[in-house]
Amino acid sequence: MITRNHLMGWAAITLFGSTALSAQASTSFDAGLSLVAGLPSLTSLTHSSGLSGFTAEAGYSGKVRNSTVPFRLSVSVNDLPGKEADYVKNDLLGVQVAADIYTNIGLSKVSIVTGLSLNAWRWSYQDATQHVDTRMKGAKMGARFGFDCAVSQRITATLMLQITELGTDKQSSVAYNPSWLQAGARYRF
Numbered sequence: 721m722i723t724r725n726h727l728m729g730w731a732a733i734t735l736f737g738s739t740a741l742s743a744q745a746s747t748s749f750d751a752g753l754s755l756v757a758g759l760p761s762l763t764s765l766t767h768s769s770g771l772s773g774f775t776a777e778a779g780y781s782g783k784v785r786n787s788t789v790p791f792r793l794s795v796s797v798n799d800l801p802g803k804e805a806d807y808v809k810n811d812l813l814g815v816q817v818a819a820d821i822y823t824n825i826g827l828s829k830v831s832i833v834t835g836l837s838l839n840a841w842r843w844s845y846q847d848a849t850q851h852v853d854t855r856m857k858g859a860k861m862g863a864r865f866g867f868d869c870a871v872s873q874r875i876t877a878t879l880m881l882q883i884t885e886l887g888t889d890k891q892s893s894v895a896y897n898p899s900w901l902q903a904g905a906r907y908r909f
Contacts, residue, residue, distance in 0.1 A: 747782035754878060754904025756800060762898040765810050765886075766802035773800040773812075775902050790822040790831075798839075798882075800898070811844040812886070812898065818864060829870040837862035839884050860885035876906045 758772035766772060777796035784791055798814040820835030841856040866880030879901070886896040 747780065748908045750779045750781065750876070750906045750908040752777050752779070752876075752878065752904055752906030754880070754902035756798070757901045757903075758800070759899045759901065761896070762800065762812075762900050765896050765898060766800055766812065767805035767810070768801065768803045772900060773798065775799075775904070777906070779906070781908075792818075792820045792822070792833075792835075794818045794820070800900070807848045809844075809846045811846075813842045813844070814884070815840045816862065816884075818862070820864060822868065831868045833864065833866045833868055833878075833880065835864040837864055837882070837884065841886055843886070856887045860887070871905070874908045876908065877904075878906060879903050 752775075754775040754777075755771055756773040756775060757770065758766065758768055762772060763769055775796050775798050777794050779792050779794035781790065781792045783789060794817070796816045796818070798812070798816060800812040800814070802810040802812070816837050816839045818835050818837035820833050823832040823834070825832055839860040839862050841860060843854045843856060845852045845854070862882060862884035864880055864882055866878060869877045871877050880903075881899070881901055883897065883899040886898055888895050
């Protein structure tokens with residue numbers, strides 16, 4: 721059985737094992753913006769529907785040392801604002817560090833993206849009488865799966881499913897693991 725500690729270990733190896741990565745000639749920096757559509761695990765918390773926020777990111781791409789395996793390291797901000805429901809509003813703001821591996825699927829411009837992430841969250845809760853900002857303790861794990869499609873030499877269209885840990889509500893009775901789809905584009909410098 722895979723436990724949270726196993727996932728944390730794999731994420732640490734993936735994210736912080738960058739000493740095994742080399743800056744070869746095919747490396748590049750990029751920046752991107754994606755729109756977020758929340759899945760039920762996110763919308764049940766934020767009460768938002770349709771477009772549920774955005775993700776802004778910066779990344780570094782290259783190849784794993786002594787191989788042809790492409791990877792990407794990225795840092796992003798996930799802004800997931802809520803809508804008021806029954807006089808309660810929950811907003812989420814997250815910072816994410818991610819490591820992705822790319823797999824060619826036989827189409828020259830399309831790749832499958834799989835990766836792990838570490839997330840830090842700020843949960844803003846507001847009701848009729850109080851407004852509380854809570855920084856969730858500890859790094860939270862996440863998994864990523866998606867597709868990249870090269871539109872041109874500099875622009876890549878992206879579609880990504882993100883699943884992350886968040887924590888529990890104020891009564892420590894409900895655990896939240898928000899997930900969402902994001903679609904956007906990145907510009908390579």
